[in-house]
Amino acid sequence: MKKVFLPLLSFIVLLSSGICQAQEARKLRVLVLTDIENEPDDAQSMVRFLTYSNQWDVEGLIATTSVHQRNRVAPERIQRIVQAYGKVRNNLLLHEKGYPETDYLLSRIKPAIPKYGMDAVGPGNDSEGSEHIIAVVDRKDDRPVWIPVWGGANCLGQALWKVRQTRTPEEVEQFVSKIRVYTISDQDDAGPWIRKTFPTLFYIISPGFHARGGYHYSTWRGISGDGFTRGFDGADSNLVNNRWLDENIRKNHGPLGAEHPHTDFIMEGDTPSFLGLITNGLSDPEHPNYGSWGGRYELYTPRTRKWFLEPETRPIWTDTEDEVVGIDGAWHNSNKATIWRWRQAYQHDFAARIDWTVKPYKEANHPPMAVLKHANQLRVKSGEKVVLSADGSTDPDGNSLSYEWIYYREPGTFESNRPLEIQDNRQKSAFLTAPKVTQPETLHVILAVTDNGKPALTRYQRVIVTVFP
Ligand SMILES: [Ca+2]
Ligand SMILES: [Ca+2]
Numbered sequence: 001m002k003k004v005f006l007p008l009l010s011f012i013v014l015l016s017s018g019i020c021q022a023q024e025a026r027k028l029r030v031l032v033l034t035d036i037e038n039e040p041d042d043a044q045s046m047v048r049f050l051t052y053s054n055q056w057d058v059e060g061l062i063a064t065t066s067v068h069q070r071n072r073v074a075p076e077r078i079q080r081i082v083q084a085y086g087k088v089r090n091n092l093l094l095h096e097k098g099y100p101e102t103d104y105l106l107s108r109i110k111p112a113i114p115k116y117g118m119d120a121v122g123p124g125n126d127s128e129g130s131e132h133i134i135a136v137v138d139r140k141d142d143r144p145v146w147i148p149v150w151g152g153a154n155c156l157g158q159a160l161w162k163v164r165q166t167r168t169p170e171e172v173e174q175f176v177s178k179i180r181v182y183t184i185s186d187q188d189d190a191g192p193w194i195r196k197t198f199p200t201l202f203y204i205i206s207p208g209f210h211a212r213g214g215y216h217y218s219t220w221r222g223i224s225g226d227g228f229t230r231g232f233d234g235a236d237s238n239l240v241n242n243r244w245l246d247e248n249i250r251k252n253h254g255p256l257g258a259e260h261p262h263t264d265f266i267m268e269g270d271t272p273s274f275l276g277l278i279t280n281g282l283s284d285p286e287h288p289n290y291g292s293w294g295g296r297y298e299l300y301t302p303r304t305r306k307w308f309l310e311p312e313t314r315p316i317w318t319d320t321e322d323e324v325v326g327i328d329g330a331w332h333n334s335n336k337a338t339i340w341r342w343r344q345a346y347q348h349d350f351a352a353r354i355d356w357t358v359k360p361y362k363e364a365n366h367p368p369m370a371v372l373k374h375a376n377q378l379r380v381k382s383g384e385k386v387v388l389s390a391d392g393s394t395d396p397d398g399n400s401l402s403y404e405w406i407y408y409r410e411p412g413t414f415e416s417n418r419p420l421e422i423q424d425n426r427q428k429s430a431f432l433t434a435p436k437v438t439q440p441e442t443l444h445v446i447l448a449v450t451d452n453g454k455p456a457l458t459r460y461q462r463v464i465v466t467v468f469p
Contacts, residue, residue: 027098028277028285029143031059031136033112033129034270035066035151035187037074040261042150045270046078047249047260050085051353053105054098055279059136059145061109062129066151066187070116078109084255088357091254095356095364108132112155117188121157130158137178144202146180146285148273152188156181160198176201180285182273182294184220199314204288204297206272206319206335219295219319222339223275224267234326235340239347240267248351248455254358272339275346281370281460282342282446288317290411290444290462293346296320296338322410345448348455365453368395370461372447378465380434386465388422389429390447399451405430406446414441414467434467441467 032049036042046061061082063075086102093099112129113120120127133156137145147156156179163175182204183191195203206219217225224240238244242263249257276283276294283292289299298320302313319335326332326340355364373389380386390403405425414420416435420443424430432445447461 038069133159149183150270154190157190204317222336367457370449
């Protein structure tokens with residue numbers, strides 16, 4: 001019998017996406033440090049965080065100080081919000097599985113020492129919080145521990161200080177290698193000390209301060225910045241103001257939504273530290289430069305560091321820009337845009353989850369499943385037609401789906417003066433022609449699948465196309 005060869009339509013090599021899927025199946029370990037009560041926004045972020053708590057192994061919720069709240073920690077406020085979660089957990093479970101037991105979450109709430117910054121790092125400063133961080137990182141588990149820092153970093157500083165005092169350099173390095181930090185700027189003097197003392201620690205920070213001739217606005221402000229300064233003009237403030245939050249989160253949405261307080265300054269300034277940890281097909285937490293709902297960050301070395309950074313002597317993940325069209329129809333090149341470009345999707349997603357806390361399954365919306373008919377990684381040659389297909393995407397509510405193929409220029413290595421066009425970019429199937437290159441280059445294409453439920457929800461797939469000459 002003759003061997004039958006399937007015709008090769010192109011040089012596209014379909015790489016197995018099995019590794020990616022296996023990683024997705026393993027929950028991320030997350031441990032939050034929060035200066036909750038310094039202003040309302042930490043409590044706001046805690047409400048949102050808990051609606052996603054089924055996606056992660058929540059390892060700790062630690063109450064800390066910060067420059068805004070120097071002599072107080074407020075674990076009781078975290079407890080109150082978790083108690084509200086306890087009242088709606090059964091309803092959340094009607095919509096997705098895996099929401100942790102209320103008692104389990106309560107047992108993970110720990111206080112740090114109510115002292116400011118480096119005053120709480122050193123002999124005699126161990127706390128329930130710092131000891132808990134050590135225990136969590138030490139646990140026999142090869143997954144890293146993600147630590148979003150919503151206030152000061154001194155509780156993490158004390159944990160690292162103690163480990164350094166009591167272990168060999170190799171053991172310290174092993175400990176540090178398991179930690180992934182994202183701090184919302186530096187909110188005490190422990191952050192700079194940690195970065196200097198542990199130069200290999202994975203660290204994302206978006207600084208914000210007055211500098212030569214102006215103010216550098218942190219990336220995290222993109223979560224809800226509303227046009228009071230440059231860089232937000234393209235963002236839709238109607239999705240983050242108190243009116244929207246009252247209507248979609250706080251009022252008539254049960255006890256957890258009711259714990260989302262009125263905004264004093266900006267909505268949820270700390271939320272970008274964990275938005276990138278949400279499994280939605282867009283984010284890849286180990287690659288902050290890929291971009292996610294939590295923004296996009298580049299790894300800078302001392303040689304390439306930017307003017308707004310302190311003189312860092314180590315590599316650090318920090319601010320970079322995306323160029324996007326805003327709701328005003330104009331192009332914006334902004335670090336804040338790396339977050340606000342996704343604003344409708346992350347706000348709608350939050351609103352749907354708050355619906356889940358009170359509504360039966362049939363009355364709420366659930367996100368679609370964005371599916372690729374091919375692998376997430378494609379290898380092609382210059383000039384080749386690259387076919388992209390979302391065939392197989394579905395929605396659990398039977399909603400109809402719309403498709404968008406977004407060329408995400410910034411994370412790729414390919415540079416060109418002309419924009420790369422994706423043909424049929426609003427269709428289920430689209431294609432592009434691989435550009436001319438002189439060396440292997442990467443292109444990132446994002447598939448966004450949006451349903452027509454209320455609120456409309458979006459999920460993603462990322463296609464990384466490597467183009468060979
Ligand atoms: Ca905070
Ligand atoms: Ca749906």
